[in-house]
Amino acid sequence: MAEKKNPVGAFFSAFAANIRDIGTTFAEGDFRTRLSYIFFGIGPLLRGQAVKGILYLALELAFFWYMGSFGRYYLSKLPTLGTVATQKIGRKTVYGDNSFLILLFGLLTIIIIAAFILLWRMNIAENRREEELLRQGKALPSNKKVLGSLLDSNFDKTLLALPMAGIFIFTVLPILFMICVAFTNYDANHQSPTNLFTWVGLQNFKNIFQFSGSGMGRTFFSVLGWTLVWAFFATFLDYFLGMAVAILINKKGIRFKKLWRTILVVTIAVPQFVSLLYVCKMFTNDGLINGYLLKWGLIKSPIPFWTNPMLARITIIVVNIWIGIPYMMLIATGLLMNIPEDLYESARMDGATSFQMFKSITLPYMLFVTGPFLLTQFTGNLNNFNVIYLLTRGQPQSMQLAEKAGHTDLLVTWLYKMTVNNTNYKMAAVIGIMVFVVTALISLSVYNLLPSVKDEEGFQ
Amino acid sequence: MKKKNASMSRKRAAGNAVTYALLILISLIWLFPFFGLIMQSFRSFDPAVEYGGMVDYIIPKTFSLDNYRFLFSGETNFLLWYRNTLVIAIFVSIGQTVFVLCVSYALSRMRFKGRELLMRFWLILGMFPGFLTMICLYFLLKQFGLTQAGAVPGLILIGVASSGMGYYVCKGYFDTIPRALDDAARIDGASRARIFFVLTIPMSKPILIYTALVAFMAPWCDYVFASYVAFGYDKGYNVAVAMQRWVWTNDYQGYFTRFCAGGVLVAIPVTILFIFLQKYYVEGVTGGAVKG
Numbered sequence: 001m002a003e004k005k006n007p008v009g010a011f012f013s014a015f016a017a018n019i020r021d022i023g024t025t026f027a028e029g030d031f032r033t034r035l036s037y038i039f040f041g042i043g044p045l046l047r048g049q050a051v052k053g054i055l056y057l058a059l060e061l062a063f064f065w066y067m068g069s070f071g072r073y074y075l076s077k078l079p080t081l082g083t084v085a086t087q088k089i090g091r092k093t094v095y096g097d098n099s100f101l102i103l104l105f106g107l108l109t110i111i112i113i114a115a116f117i118l119l120w121r122m123n124i125a126e127n128r129r130e131e132e133l134l135r136q137g138k139a140l141p142s143n144k145k146v147l148g149s150l151l152d153s154n155f156d157k158t159l160l161a162l163p164m165a166g167i168f169i170f171t172v173l174p175i176l177f178m179i180c181v182a183f184t185n186y187d188a189n190h191q192s193p194t195n196l197f198t199w200v201g202l203q204n205f206k207n208i209f210q211f212s213g214s215g216m217g218r219t220f221f222s223v224l225g226w227t228l229v230w231a232f233f234a235t236f237l238d239y240f241l242g243m244a245v246a247i248l249i250n251k252k253g254i255r256f257k258k259l260w261r262t263i264l265v266v267t268i269a270v271p272q273f274v275s276l277l278y279v280c281k282m283f284t285n286d287g288l289i290n291g292y293l294l295k296w297g298l299i300k301s302p303i304p305f306w307t308n309p310m311l312a313r314i315t316i317i318v319v320n321i322w323i324g325i326p327y328m329m330l331i332a333t334g335l336l337m338n339i340p341e342d343l344y345e346s347a348r349m350d351g352a353t354s355f356q357m358f359k360s361i362t363l364p365y366m367l368f369v370t371g372p373f374l375l376t377q378f379t380g381n382l383n384n385f386n387v388i389y390l391l392t393r394g395q396p397q398s399m400q401l402a403e404k405a406g407h408t409d410l411l412v413t414w415l416y417k418m419t420v421n422n423t424n425y426k427m428a429a430v431i432g433i434m435v436f437v438v439t440a441l442i443s444l445s446v447y448n449l450l451p452s453v454k455d456e457e458g459f460q
Numbered sequence: 461m462k463k464k465n466a467s468m469s470r471k472r473a474a475g476n477a478v479t480y481a482l483l484i485l486i487s488l489i490w491l492f493p494f495f496g497l498i499m500q501s502f503r504s505f506d507p508a509v510e511y512g513g514m515v516d517y518i519i520p521k522t523f524s525l526d527n528y529r530f531l532f533s534g535e536t537n538f539l540l541w542y543r544n545t546l547v548i549a550i551f552v553s554i555g556q557t558v559f560v561l562c563v564s565y566a567l568s569r570m571r572f573k574g575r576e577l578l579m580r581f582w583l584i585l586g587m588f589p590g591f592l593t594m595i596c597l598y599f600l601l602k603q604f605g606l607t608q609a610g611a612v613p614g615l616i617l618i619g620v621a622s623s624g625m626g627y628y629v630c631k632g633y634f635d636t637i638p639r640a641l642d643d644a645a646r647i648d649g650a651s652r653a654r655i656f657f658v659l660t661i662p663m664s665k666p667i668l669i670y671t672a673l674v675a676f677m678a679p680w681c682d683y684v685f686a687s688y689v690a691f692g693y694d695k696g697y698n699v700a701v702a703m704q705r706w707v708w709t710n711d712y713q714g715y716f717t718r719f720c721a722g723g724v725l726v727a728i729p730v731t732i733l734f735i736f737l738q739k740y741y742v743e744g745v746t747g748g749a750v751k752g
Binding site: 153156170171263265266269272282292373389425440 | 490651
């Protein structure tokens with residue numbers, strides 16, 4: 001591995017090298033290359049590279065058309081997010097600015113400008129490459145060959161084009177948009193186009209860390225605390241219990257292994273909205289569980305599984321075991337078979353009990369192999385929307401918490417409630433960013449501690 | 461020596477008996493909700509026959525098909541919701557498989573500038589909660605007319621568009637196919653595309669089935685986004701959105717048993733498909749877990 005360089009320094013030296021290269025290309029280039037600095041693709045076009053030349057030229061024209069027709073307008077409005085609200089004057093609606101559109105297309109325009117600069121740079125590099133090839137007396141690749149390379153040496157571009165476009169439009173752009181929303185006052189009182197929203201700086205972030213007055217600090221940390229507790233139990237209880245069940249099924253001399261597995265796997269197969277909603281109803285005050293316990297005389301009054309905050313939290317974790325064990329059991333089954341049998345054989349010779357064997361052979365192996373999996377499970381559980389929402393919808397409601405947060409709300413379900421019920425988009429965006437920060441912090445700090453990352457050959 | 465063996469085997473038999481008892485207990489717990497679901501779906505919602513809300517017994521006093529008759533009677537759009545969900549599931553399954561396959565092959569086999577950067581960037585993107593972008597996505601879909609009446613194509617688009625980021629398991633599988641095969645084919649003059657279609661895809665049947673299966677199952681549970689996109693337009697609902705309402709309506713109307721019947725109808729085909737393809741699912745999740 002190369003020695004670690006200062007990333008900032010590396011960036012600037014690469015930047016300087018690029019500038020130098022652009023300069024020398026211009027100085028040493030012929031008129032075709034020099035023309036290409038303004039009219040993209042003229043160089044390749046004049047050298048007979050029709051496909052590339054036309055593509056560059058078309059993209060340049062498309063850029064200027066976009067900037068002229070809307071890009072310029074949205075970019076100029078971006079600093080204020082619009083000043084003229086849509087109003088009704090008399091019986092006529094006078095349309096003004098729309099902050100939502102301005103923010104979205106303003107962002108898009110910035111990205112497009114960055115892409116345009118990149119295109120310009122690529123166009124210069126292309127000219128230089130062609131000139132160099134000609135100087136060496138080689139022929140430029142034919143147009144047919146250029147197109148054909150999209151199925152061969154440039155096949156990655158063909159494969160990635162559509163998926164990357166999809167991710168850009170439906171993930172990258174919306175995420176950037178929402179990050180920006182966190183710095184605005186976009187909420188129920190500022191719904192564009194009738195009420196414009198605008199930039200407010202760090203005010204929303206201050207709000208979430210503010211404990212006094214109307215600050216949401218208390219609610220945020222209470223929800224965050226439960227989110228972490230939930231993720232911890234949901235991950236590790238399922239992990240160990242699932243492994244235990246897998247060991248039971250894998251035990252020598254146990255028959256119908258396939259049957260036991262299939263019975264458990266039904267929980268994965270049945271859509272969760274069917275099974276979880278049914279289980280939710282099973283535990284209600286007039287549900288089956290309470291019904292039978294009352295009938296048998298075991299309890300006098302129904303157990304408030306979903307209405308008592310503490311009990312609701314425990315019930316959720318228990319029901320989640322029901323969901324999680326089969327999944328872990330499947331994974332553990334495959335891995336347990338990989339442990340060499342002679343390890344157990346020799347341990348047995350030495351008179352080790354089953355528990356000792358589990359503690360010093362099975363568990364270390366499993367922890368080593370499934371370390372990264374545990375990490376993704378944990379971060380997945382931080383955002384486990386379905387289980388919480390289908391079982392309790394975050395209920396029971398809390399009187400002390402702000403923004404209608406309930407006792408079993410995770411950060412994501414709270415975010416969802418804010419978006420759908422309260423249209424408090426600015427705070428939803430802040431919560432979303434916080435979820436990202438928490439996930440990233442945990443992932444980064446744990447990932448470097450994992451034994452399988454530290455030492456890839458450790459368990460050979 | 462013999463004696464010791466005899467006591468050992470007795471001990472083992474006792475141990476096995478305990479294990480069997482535990483396994484039977486576990487099986488009962490795991491199957492109980494499904495048993496309840498099926499039983500309640502046969503309880504009538506007609507007050508003249510039996511109470512249709514929540515009751516404190518499992519086995520219905522009279523078995524009736526009233527709930528199923530209700531679902532097929534056309535009183536609600538149940539068949540339409542079912543068809544919506546099925547259409548979404550099939551198209552999302554196909555689309556996601558294609559996208560994931562393309563991305564996985566490119567990342568596993570090709571070495572291009574920015575490859576590592578791209579993978580790291582997607583990893584970071586994945587740390588943002590999915591619902592964060594909901595309003596923005598809703599707006600984008602609305603621009604294309606893909607909300608409410610257009611909810612079905614809209615949900616397909618959303619389901620497929622960003623699916624390239626879920627390449628981990630599939631790429632892990634491709635990484636285990638020896639590169640020497642590719643190299644040999646290249647020496648024979650095959651192009652990358654040819655290798656992809658003729659060599660790699662036929663060798664990836666397990667991972668193809670795994671990817672398609674997982675993608676097919678997700679839309680059946682999609683409540684959040686589906687309800688947001690369809691937004692009150694009954695004909696654009698999927699089963700999860702539509703039937704969720706039945707659970708939360710008041711019990712005396714007997715919608716709970718109708719929900720159970722609908723749930724059974726949804727669960728049966730999906731479950732059968734899953735049990736059938738279980739082998740591939742196990743292979744996929746185990747491979748994914750080890751590589752992380």
